[in-house]
Amino acid sequence: MFICILSLPLFHTFISLLTLFLGDVRVRSRAGFETERRGSHPYIDFRIFHSNSEIEVSVSARNVRRLLSFQRYLRSSRFFRGITVPNSSNILDDDYNGQAKCMLEKVGNWNFDIFLFDRLTNGNSLVSLTFHLFNLHGLIEHFQLDTMKLRRFLVMVQEDYHSQNPYHNAVHAADVTQAMHCYLKEPKLSKSLTPWDVLLSLVAAATHDLDHPGVNQPFLIKTNHYLATLYKNTSVLENHHWRSAVGLLRESGLFAHMSLENRQLMESQIGDLILATDISQQNEYLSMFRSHLDRGDLCLENANHRHFILQMALKCADICNPCRTWELSKQWSEKVTEEFFHQGDIEKKYHLGVSPLCDRQTETIANIQIGFMTYLVEPLFGEWARFSNTRLSQTMLGHLGLNKASWKGVQREQSGSGDDVDPAFEEMDSDILPQEPRLS
Ligand SMILES: [Zn+2]
DSSP: OGGGGSOHHHHHHHHHHHOOSOSBOOOOGGGTOOOOBOOSOOOOOGGGGSOGGGOOOOGGGTTGGGGSOHHHHHHHHHHHTTOOOOOTTOOOOHHHHHHHHHHHTTTTOTTOOHHHHHHHTTSOHHHHHHHHHHHHTTHHHHTTOOHHHHHHHHHHHHHHSOTTSSSSSHHHHHHHHHHHHHHHTSHHHHTTOOHHHHHHHHHHHHHTTTTOOSSOHHHHHHTTOHHHHHTTTSSHHHHHHHHHHHHHHHHHTTTTTSOHHHHHHHHHHHHHHHHTTOGGGHHHHHHHHHHHHHHTOOOTTSHHHHHHHHHHHHHHHHTOGGGSOHHHHHHHHHHHHHHHHHHHHHHHHTTOOOOTTOOTTTOOHHHHHHHHIIIIIHHHHHHHHHHSOSHHHHHHHHHHHHHHHHHHHHHHHHHSOOOOOOGGGGGTTSTTSOOHHHHO
16 A cells, blocks of 8 residues: 555665565474465565564575574574574673672562673573573473473574564563563462463563564554565564464474373463453453452452463563663663664654654654553552452552652653643544554
């Protein structure tokens, strides 16, 4: 649709940049996808979002990429072109290792600084933290997991996140996993959760944004991306994260010793958890949560109820940035805005129409954050505190209030007035608003 507005030379440039994946390409066929024959629709190659030098396509790698995620294809194409990339899992200085280990002793603290932990582990925060949590919760022993397979699985997960994304990268996944661990420890949950519940929760948290391209669903829809077609424009990214996670689970053989029935159940329940992170479905989940709390009928001995609470917990973990200390929260705000604005820059460059919240000329971090907190975070965490009225919940609400006040202060300084809420957030029920990828 948007092509008709482009002049012919511009159209050709546009096509040459955006149609790098045409042809018969299979996507994660091992993960159970139908074979996809890409049609004549132009679609976006995720690589254009990052570095220009990465755009060249190696013909020799064409077959290999059929089985790889976009992120893993990038690495393999570098390999085929003889470009060496520093190994992120190299040996760390003992001192750094010691400090990282020390931090893990406090992995259940809400003040846990994931950015520092990522530096101390040389960019391996997701692998180190998740492996540690598997051990801490006794999952390795309980499910008789092969630790080599577990580590290999976690390395694949970490590598399938796009490190070039300012926000949706492996550090965000590690942060969400750490928050999920904090929620699993809450008294109401910890006394009723089974090892199976904990296993699903940690895997879902670690993989919930797997292979995220750094743009949102409307962007994929308006550029006719094949993922939008594959998932019929519904929870496009979340479905992709889930199916990518399933692909890695199967590839790693981590649970190959379990029965087929259990593996299928696991895949489907992980899907339920990841799909719940679609922020456009927030109102539905929130009203169900509210109704349960009003009726007081949540019974955590009931597996379905427990599963629902785990969905709510993962939703909270996913958007808990404003509930962290100001030092951590501010860094996340800057990173997510950078990702929005990057999308806006591409949309401007290719005349795609700039998405809400993505225009660096008209938006500010403060406005975006205040809208995000008011319409999404406060309602969710308010209900969570009703469910689990603990010190952690009060701490999170405390940070949320303080952080909002800080952004209001920034907003006043910038505009000379206060209380401006981004109008985009006032359209919560419409499709344009805040699509998960940009805010989770
Ligand atoms: Zn997320």
